Each structure stands twice: as structure tokens, then as C-alpha cells.
Amino acid sequence: MNIKFALAGNPNCGKTTMFNALTGANQYVGNWPGVTVEKKEGKVKGNKEDNITVVDLPGIYSLSPYTLEEVVSRDFLLNEDPDVIIDLVDATNIERNLYLTTQLIETGVPVVIALNMADLIEKRGLKIDTKRLSMVLGCPIIETSALKGTGLKELIAEAVKVAKQGEHQLPQSIFSEKIEKAIDTVVPVLSETITANKKRWYAVKVLENDEKVMNHIVLSSQNKTTIDSLRKELETELD
Ligand code: BGO
Numbered sequence: 001m002n003i004k005f006a007l008a009g010n011p012n013c014g015k016t017t018m019f020n021a022l023t024g025a026n027q028y029v030g031n032w033p034g035v036t037v038e039k040k041e042g043k044v045k046g047n048k049e050d051n052i053t054v055v056d057l058p059g060i061y062s063l064s065p066y067t068l069e070e071v072v073s074r075d076f077l078l079n080e081d082p083d084v085i086i087d088l089v090d091a092t093n094i095e096r097n098l099y100l101t102t103q104l105i106e107t108g109v110p111v112v113i114a115l116n117m118a119d120l121i122e123k124r125g126l127k128i129d130t131k132r133l134s135m136v137l138g139c140p141i142i143e144t145s146a147l148k149g150t151g152l153k154e155l156i157a158e159a160v161k162v163a164k165q166g167e168h169q170l171p172q173s174i175f176s177e178k179i180e181k182a183i184d185t186v187v188p189v190l191s192e193t194i195t196a197n198k199k200r201w202y203a204v205k206v207l208e209n210d211e212k213v214m215n216h217i218v219l220s221s222q223n224k225t226t227i228d229s230l231r232k233e234l235e236t237e238l239d
Pocket of ligand 1: 009010011012013014015016017018059116117118119120144145146147148
């Protein structure tokens with residue numbers, strides 16, 4: 001089976017080390033179309049059963065489209081339909097890294113977390129409750145050390161399993177009741193051309209008044225008015 005992994009993570013989380021460990025010499029370097037941001041792609045080594053391509057996304061802190069790297073990553077995840085996102089989380093900087101994780105989960109593409117730098121956590125005598133974290137986030141977590149090469153086989157196996165399940169997991173409700181209600185109101189008015197798994201992400205962006213998304217979708221004037229008043233209500237709540 002042909003499988004496509006997208007490798008995502010914050011700068012310095014160990015993504016280059018992981019990409020090299022997964023692909024070895026089996027990689028091609030180019031640029032993302034139209035921009036001078038480096039694009040690396042490779043084939044997972046040592047997996048004879050499947051043809052697995054890994055696309056290395058630029059290191060980013062969020063999917064907000066403010067930097068070129070964020071735009072490139074976001075466009076790829078929404079338009080190129082990778083089978084799985086491998087989200088590399090630096091276990092020594094977990095709080096900061098999980099911000100991107102929540103945004104990746106929101107895209108509706110299945111996520112497998114590689115909790116990287118597990119060797120440093122062990123060295124410091126710390127323990128992360130991955131079972132509980134996995135339950136809260138709704139995605140599998142594999143502890144890895146890209147540097148030492150541990151957990152990589154398990155990571156590939158888990159990501160392949162998720163890819164072969166075929167069904168997209170829908171992101172769970174994570175916001176306050178009021179925001180979730182607003183999302184539920186926006187989802188049904190979105191065009192049928194947006195696939196079911198991506199509707200929640202688009203609804204969140206519509207409520208955020210994300211310029212790129214608003215330019216991309218068509219809404220009736222009645223729906224625009226409803227959404228404007230929902231935004232105002234949420235703004236007052238968040239103030
Ligand atoms: C240096 N465990 C440990 N302990 N370190 C790791 C792991 C891991 O699992 N994964 C990566 N690193 P990048 P981005 C370095 O370069 O892959 C280390 O930005 C050094 N360099 O070796 O580059 C990795 O692509 C001198 O560390 O990250 C690298 O995501 C002293 O994390 C750093 C110490 O990895 C960033 C470290 C000259």
C-alpha cells in the first residue's frame with residue numbers, strides 16, 4: 001500500500017534527526033512550490049510491506065498562517081491529504097509543543113504523536129503519563145528518541161496501522177460549551193466540497209475570521225450575518 005506521512009513539529013524538537021533516522025539516505029530535497037522554503041521528502045527505510053513516503057514539514061509553532069512556513073504546512077495538510085501526521089513533540093518542552101498538536105488534531109488528519117527526547121526524560125528521572133495524555137488528546141502516543149533510534153519501529157507500525165484504518169478520526173470537542181455550540185452552528189452551513197473531517201477546522205477558522213479561509217469559502221448573506229453575531233458573542237465572552 002502507498003502511504004504518506006507528514007512529519008510536523010516545533011523547531012528543535014528533533015525533526016531533522018527523526019527524518020534522517022526514518023529515511024536514511026533515501027531522501028530528496030527541493031523547494032515547496034512558489035516559495036524558497038526547503039522541502040524534504042523520503043522513503044521509510046526497512047519497510048518492505050508498504051511504500052511509505054515521509055514529507056518533512058517546516059518547523060513551526062502553530063498553523064496560524066503568519067509565516068511562509070506556517071502557510072506551506074497548512075496548505076499541505078489541507079490540500080494534499082496525507083494519511084497520517086506524525087507530530088514530533090519535544091517531551092522536555094511538552095507544554096509549548098502541545099499547542100501545535102491541538103492545531104494539527106483540529107485539521108481532521110489522523111495524528112500519531114512521537115514523544116521525542118524520551119531518553120532525556122528518563123535521564124532526568126521523570127515519567128510522562130502517556131496513556132492519560134493519549135486519552136485526553138484522542139490520538140496514539142509513542143515514546144521515541146530520534147537520537148538513539150528507540151521507539152522508531154513502534155512509531156512506524158502505529159502510523160501504518162492508523163493509515164490502514166482508512167477512517168479519519170474526527171477531532172474531539174476541546175473548547176468551552178459556548179464555542180463548541182458556535183462551531184456546531186457553522187459546520188452545517190459550510191459547502192459540501194469541504195470533506196466531513198475538515199469541516200470542524202474550517203468552522204473554527206471561520207469563527208476566527210481567518211482571512212485566507214474567508215477568501216476561500218462562499219457564504220450566503222444570511223449565514224454571514226449569523227456568523228458575525230456568533231463572533232461578537234464569543235468576543236465578549238473571551239474579553
Ligand atoms: C544538536 N534525544 C536527544 N537527547 N537529543 C535529540 C533527540 C532525542 O531524541 N532528537 C534530536 N535531538 P534537530 P529540528 C546538539 O544538534 O533534529 C537533538 O530543528 C548539538 N549540535 O541531536 O536538529 C539533536 O530539526 C550540540 O542536537 O531538530 C540536536 O526539529 C550539542 O536535538 C537537537 C547538543 O535536533 C535538535 C545538541 C551541534
